[in-house]
Amino acid sequence: MLSELNLAIVGHANVGKTSLLRTLTQDSQFGTISNKPGTTRHVEAITFSLAEQKKIIFYDTPGLEDSIALYDYINDLSRDNAKLDGVDKLNLFLASPEAEHQFEQEAKVIRQLLKSDAALYVIDVREPILDKYHDELAILADGDKPILALFNYTSSSSPYEADWKMLLARIGIHAIVRFDAIFPSIEGEYRLYQSLSLLIEPAKNILALWQERIVQQRIERDQRAKLIIAEALVDVTAYNETVKDNMPQMVKLMQDKVRGREQQAINELLSLYHFSIQQESSENISLTEGRFDSDLFNKEALKLIGIHLGKGVFSGAAIGAGVDLAVGGITLGSAALIGATIGGLTQTAKHYGSRIMQKLSGYNKMTIDDTIICFLSLRLLQLKTNLNLRGHANALPIILTKLDEATWKKGKLPKPLQIARAHPNWSSLNSQKNKKQDQQRQEVLENVANELE
Ligand SMILES: Nc1nc2c(ncn2[C@@H]2O[C@H](COP(=O)(O)OP(=O)(O)O)[C@@H](O)[C@H]2O)c(=O)[nH]1
Numbered sequence: 033m034l035s036e037l038n039l040a041i042v043g044h045a046n047v048g049k050t051s052l053l054r055t056l057t058q059d060s061q062f063g064t065i066s067n068k069p070g071t072t073r074h075v076e077a078i079t080f081s082l083a084e085q086k087k088i089i090f091y092d093t094p095g096l097e098d099s100i101a102l103y104d105y106i107n108d109l110s111r112d113n114a115k116l117d118g119v120d121k122l123n124l125f126l127a128s129p130e131a132e133h134q135f136e137q138e139a140k141v142i143r144q145l146l147k148s149d150a151a152l153y154v155i156d157v158r159e160p161i162l163d164k165y166h167d168e169l170a171i172l173a174d175g176d177k178p179i180l181a182l183f184n185y186t187s188s189s190s191p192y193e194a195d196w197k198m199l200l201a202r203i204g205i206h207a208i209v210r211f212d213a214i215f216p217s218i219e220g221e222y223r224l225y226q227s228l229s230l231l232i233e234p235a236k237n238i239l240a241l242w243q244e245r246i247v248q249q250r251i252e253r254d255q256r257a258k259l260i261i262a263e264a265l266v267d268v269t270a271y272n273e274t275v276k277d278n279m280p281q282m283v284k285l286m287q288d289k290v291r292g293r294e295q296q297a298i299n300e301l302l303s304l305y306h307f308s309i310q311q312e313s314s315e316n317i318s319l320t321e322g323r324f325d326s327d328l329f330n331k332e333a334l335k336l337i338g339i340h341l342g343k344g345v346f347s348g349a350a351i352g353a354g355v356d357l358a359v360g361g362i363t364l365g366s367a368a369l370i371g372a373t374i375g376g377l378t379q380t381a382k383h384y385g386s387r388i389m390q391k392l393s394g395y396n397k398m399t400i401d402d403t404i405i406c407f408l409s410l411r412l413l414q415l416k417t418n419l420n421l422r423g424h425a426n427a428l429p430i431i432l433t434k435l436d437e438a439t440w441k442k443g444k445l446p447k448p449l450q451i452a453r454a455h456p457n458w459s460s461l462n463s464q465k466n467k468k469q470d471q472q473r474q475e476v477l478e479n480v481a482n483e484l485e
């Protein structure tokens with residue numbers, strides 16, 4: 033049994049080696065990915081310590097760029113000595129002057145291959161078989177290491193898969209798995225490690241521990257994500273402000289604080305899952321450079337993910353006191369009194385001023401509307417679902433899809449969250465100083481998190 037598994041990721045430039053490693057290690061920060069060949073210039077190791085003092089070490093290698101010339105060079109070097117086997121030939125090459133010059137990059141790959149226990153040979157199956165791939169494989173096969181071939185880019189089918197299988201078989205490589213580094217499937221990953229375990233029997237134990245660790249990491253991230261969301265929801269639900277003379281200004285202040293709180297939760301989720309997102313998009317609700325494109329207080333955005341609110345809700349009737357979107361997602365005090373003022377509130381913005389203030393005298397708490405809190409929860413939950421399934425080499429924008437019918441989207445807060453309404457001191461958005469982190473708040477957080485299934 034091995035105590036340490038050294039696994040080299042090899043293959044031509046630009047076939048997705050670095051992408052594969054990001055996906056397998058669930059870390060989008062690893063290495064540099066680019067559609068320009070030759071982005072990875074050195075061997076880069078990433079080590080994971082496992083239980084039972086075992087280790088797995090992945091090596092990302094540069095692409096074998098000039099394999100045709102290298103193949104000829106190696107054969108020239110060993111021409112006069114028919115007794116040399118593959119490993120001898122590679123060592124002869126590594127000791128030769130060109131290993132430091134013309135083939136410096138290729139030498140790094142071969143050195144790493146010889147030091148590793150096995151190699152994953154990554155193939156872009158969209159490519160037809162060219163001479164350079166043939167020569168590259170012949171060189172790698174000389175290393176006499178167990179090689180698992182990985183067909184990458186398999187999310188769409190390729191006419192060349194059969195040709196690749198034939199070429200691999202002729203070189204003695206029969207272990208093949210299909211995968212996609214950008215759109216990985218859990219089963220694909222499972223099959224990958226099963227195949228490796230068969231190929232490198234002594235590493236079976238390490239591979240099992242590694243898989244356990246990955247599964248455990250998924251579970252922990254999901255649980256932690258729920259708490260991050262619950263905390264944001266409690267903060268926003270418990271938040272209130274006292275009505276002052278200038279209500280539109282107060283509404284804006286509250287909206288900004290809640291937007292900021294949503295952003296904080298998004299940042300925490302992205303960092304929890306080790307994602308950095310920088311791409312652009314304009315579909316549905318998408319995340320651009322780590323921010324949702326559409327505003328939390330935007331009525332159209334609610335519709336986009338499938339929340340169709342009846343008129344009643346918007347006018348405040350359906351959810352008790354909710355004047356909500358009429359004043360930008362902020363709910364005012366008491367149902368009875370608000371009921372009397374709805375006419376005035378929903379008509380035009382100019383009613384927001386002191387005239388309303390007069391009508392509201394005696395009712396001075398402003399809170400965030402249930403609908404907005406539900407919308408917030410859906411946005412964050414959708415983001416969590418997306419991050420749970422997302423490959424770490426995927427740099428495409430995150431787009432929230434439409435939702436199924438659910439209580440949350442009908443604009444009703446779950447019971448555990450409703451409790452937070454009565455505890456303004458639980459909210460980090462409130463300026464009250466006595467933010468004691470009491471036991472009950474912690475319980476509510478956990479209960480809310482449990483509702484987030
Ligand atoms: N669609 C798709 N694109 C991929 C896949 N693997 C890599 N890419 C893209 O191919 C390009 C090269 O990937 P990279 O990991 O840098 O390749 P390397 O040179 O072998 O390390 C990048 O633009 C990746 O986003 C895959 O499985 N599917």
Ligand SMILES: [Mg+2]
Pocket residue numbers: 049050051063064065071072092093
């Ligand atoms: Mg690379």
